[in-house]
Amino acid sequence: MEREGRASWMKYGPVVSLFVVILSFWFRSPQNEVLDDRLDTVLSSLLRAEGKVGVNNVARPKVAVGFGGCVDLIVDGVSLLNKIGLAHTDQPLHHDLIENEVQLAQSFAYFFAPGAAAERFVLNDTFFSELVEASRDLPGNRWAIGGNAPRNSKALTQICWWWVGLQMMDNFPFQSGEHGQFCRRGYKEELFHYVILHADSLGMNEQELPNLLSLLKGSNITVLSDPNPRVATVLDQMREVYRIVNLRSKEDSNTSSAKAKPLTRLHVHTLAFQAMIVTHGSKWKNTMSATAKASLTANRHVCGSDDIDPSKARLIMDDSFSVSQREGSVRIPLQESRPVSCWDEDDYEICVAPVLVCTEVYQTAGGGDNVSAAGLVLQI
Structure with missing residues (x-):
């Protein structure tokens, strides 16, 4: 399970970010x-x-x-979850094996929050194939x-x-x-x-x-x-x-x-x-x-x-x-x-x-x- 991910931008996120960067150099x-x-x-x-x-x-x-x-097919983890409609979960939970999208989202949240490494076997062949296909379409894969x-x-x-x-x-x-x-x-x-x-x-x-x-x-x-x-x-x-x-x-x-x-x-x-x-x-x-x-x-x-x-x-x-x-x-x-x-x-x-x-x-x-x-x- 890849630990990479980036936060979602709000509407004016890039403009605000650029402004903050400029200020940080100006008032260094x-x-x-x-x-x-x-x-x-x-x-x-x-x-x-x-x-x-x-x-x-x-x-x-x-x-x-x-x-x-x-x-390995390496992708941005958050982007993958966004693509399959699982970007948010209110229940971080550990699973020994991954059989469906809910377990994937829960396991990702469980390890991603503290920044811990994890590898889990996907038991469901169909779901695994769906993840691979979704990953192929992501930019930067x-x-x-x-x-x-x-x-x-x-x-x-x-x-x-x-x-x-x-x-x-x-x-x-x-x-x-x-x-x-x-x-x-x-x-x-x-x-x-x-x-x-x-x-x-x-x-x-x-x-x-x-x-x-x-x-x-x-x-x-x-x-x-x-x-x-x-x-x-x-x-x-x-x-x-x-x-x-x-x-x-x-x-x-x-x-x-x-x-x-x-x-x-x-x-x-x-x-x-x-x-x-x-x-x-x-x-x-x-x-x-x-x-x-x-x-x-x-x-x-x-x-x-x-x-x-x-x-x-x-x-x-x-x-x-x-x-x-x-x-x-x-x-x-x-x-x-x-x-x-x-x-x-x-x-x-x-x-x-x-x-x-x-x-x-x-x-x-x-x-x-x-x-x-x-x-x-x-x-x-």
Whole structure:
């Protein structure tokens, strides 16, 4: 489900908007100039951090590609709902599956309001075909390669690499006995045992992190997590995932003939920031530069341009953040000239970088896949 959308204009909307823009430049305040300077400094610093490790100097290993692919038809979500007469609903509601237009409108409203990512399977073939046909007629529609593995592959093959990806098919209605049944939520132990314990790197967004933690702790999965979590909250969740996975990995290696791998890399991407945990002495390199590259890629993908324009971006990460929710935890200020903050804890390093959030959205679908791939580019 695409998160893109634009508000409907009132009769004189364009005229009023243009007038406001003119006034904003005419009466430009010193504070605005300071903010522009700040974004310029953050951008140049992130670019410098990214450029410390040239892609041409990075080894290019052979990587297998697998699991899941499709073709995406990308349209403006609100425009699509307008076209099929479902622009407004007074009842935002979550549905595991989409069978009709009312459920689509309710699910869209449920996730769109907080700006949260969501994918839902359309069970009704006729309704799905109607959506595709309606989308074909919308201005600005475009086709793109879709699915976790192909999107990551495309991002990495631009610099001569290949990728391994696992498409979770969240809520897909597998029938009893079908191959791939372990991907369902009801088979979380199998997923943990056969996939997570054999992966030394995990990448996810702010919705998937708390759900993975819930899975590890045996709790229920949350349908909608905080779409804009604080840095301290995310870091605490990452530490707990790292600890639990590695504890279970050791236990599994002692009791199973198939030796589990320790988790040595964890990357979480949110709208506001990127965060990485990398084990000391592991094969993962250039963590600071990789975090910066992931941050810049978020803007490039959403804005649809390799060149980042500070006038089309803003910082929404706090000016300083606590490294943990624990009382008395250290606070780290955001330094424009050194925006990527890295420090050591226990047996790992943590890096956090702000994202220059794109304000003129071109595309959100596939953003996480491209960001995850970018984070790996400089580390393998």
